[in-house]
Amino acid sequence: MRFRDYAIRRALQIPFTLFFLSILIFYVTRVMPGDPVRLYLGLEATEKQVQMYRKLFGLDKPLYLQYIDYWKNLFLHGKLGLSLYTSRDVAKDIADYLPATLELVITAMIFSIIVGVVLGVVSAMYRNKWVDHLLRVAAIAGVSMPRFWVGILLQLAISYYLGILPISGRMSTNIMVHRITGFLLIDTLIQGNFHAFIDVSEHMILPVLALSFSPIAQIMRLVRASLLEEMEKPYTSTLRALGFPRNLVYYKYMLRNALVVAVTIIGLLFGFFIYGAFAIEMVFGWPGIGWYAVKVGLAKDFNAIVAVVMLIGLIYTVTNYIVDISYAYLDPRIRLKMEVK
């Protein structure tokens, strides 16, 4: 099997996974206790109105027909159904809310990979010295503290007492940004609005920090552990015995291997970030998909719930796919084995 074949075959699994996920979540949202229509119309609604709206949402049809209609709607009209919470199509909502989350998550991810890898290397280089001990204690704190609590602490300390950074939101109310991509950092830059760019960046710092704290700790611990493992490997001692410069062995030969191991967790973290963003977005009033998910969940907004879950499922499966593929690509042992067979 060639690497390309593997990549394609593995890619074909994604639609299947999503198909089963869609059946599951579709079913769950329809059998949830509580009547979304009555919740939507309120106490005063008459039976006639309830019936009318039930028909409007297609809830009067059998479940399998509802399911088929859902896909028809998506493929023929690009619609995900009406949201009970915002009273417009869910696809529009997602287009509005998703960029905010992606912007937050991608920034936090880049930040935590860089900081996590650097700290992991430092920790391994100075293993069992005070720097290492300090970092490891901090890492334990990092993985143990719930991130919403870290967020609140940061708000309290930095925004409330010190007053350095804005406490919540995505930008100040007096600033207007014309949306092009939905990524405000990029939009403000394209428009050359540096004042707005600074304002948006300031709003990002605390949520990014709160979101990255625990991933940094995880990446750091993993990089440290795999570097120490590489140190024990016979090739390390061969290279040292052959007089390879110490830092060349560390930063080229060992780090390369350690990072391949780290790629696995970094991929999984992306899904983890999205889910972590739920809490952070609530704490920081960040108008993202996590914030949206909490609101629609409380409103039993079944169309929106299906869409959000499917979206997160899609992100998870795709990142997992990328991890698998890059892992196979980065490790010549796996890649070559494929080519031999």
Next chain:
Amino acid sequence: MVLLKVEDLSVSFRTFSGLARVVENVEFELGEGESLSIVGESGSGKTTVLRAILGLLPPNAVPRGSILFEGRDILTMSEDEKTRIRGSMITYIPQEPLVALNPFFTIREHFVDRLLFGSKPKIGFREYLEYRKKADEVVEQALKYMRLTRVPDPETVLDYYPMQLSGGMLQRVLIALALVSEPKLLLADEPTTALDVITQLEILELLRKLQEDLGLSIIYVTHDLGVAKAVSDRVIVMYGGHMVEMGGTEDVLLNPMHPYTQGLVEAIPKLVGGEPKGIEGSLPDYLDPPPGCRFHPRCPKAMDICREKRPPGFRVNDRIVYCWLYGDRHE
């Protein structure tokens, strides 16, 4: 001329259960172009001696004595000096060729880095990028040595990953990688143990030939008396971290004097004659080694003095034997 002089080398290890006194009072000399085998069972301290010469003892090791290489003591050298010496004068072939190189890098990558940076203790990022431009120039040198160690089709092999080569082939590549710096002393840690018998013979023959052609000094560490016989002029037999006998290889194997060496030779399976005999018992506990001669609990000829006093090296003809059987017992 004497290339390497090991004087009264002892290596202990700090462990959680106390100080393990592993290697004690090892002493020998190695001339230029000479080959020496250190023979002993697993755990007899032979690899520790080798790593001490390489200057690569683990951090919990406490070495004493001196290892003079061209008159300079390796034990007191700084890390940087040791790296420099390893990159040029003293080199090493590992025991397990299959795991001895980084699986993520090609053979070429290993050769180029060794040739460009082999004797630098540290390398900056900018310096690295600058030197790497010369990569194509040094490849010739790599190819030359791979031809010397008879790697077939070295141009192709250069772009292979270690896992694409067989053990024997990798060992040839590793020998080339070791020799590419034109060293004076080669340390081989069980160089053929992981290989099959035919490949083993080929590699040993190759090493023997390289030694003659390049004027190398080689120290082999092995548990295989046959290997020692095939490649080395002299042999040191070690037991429990002590030297027990040293002499010409043929001489020692044909006419072993120390009871331990005698036991070892008798344990070799022969084509004619019955079952080989083993030596009863096992290696001493290094945390609490037996007093006197470390072999006395297993020795069929043990005497009272063996339990009390360590035997010094007694010279018998061209041989040195660390056994009271050959000394003045009243000394």
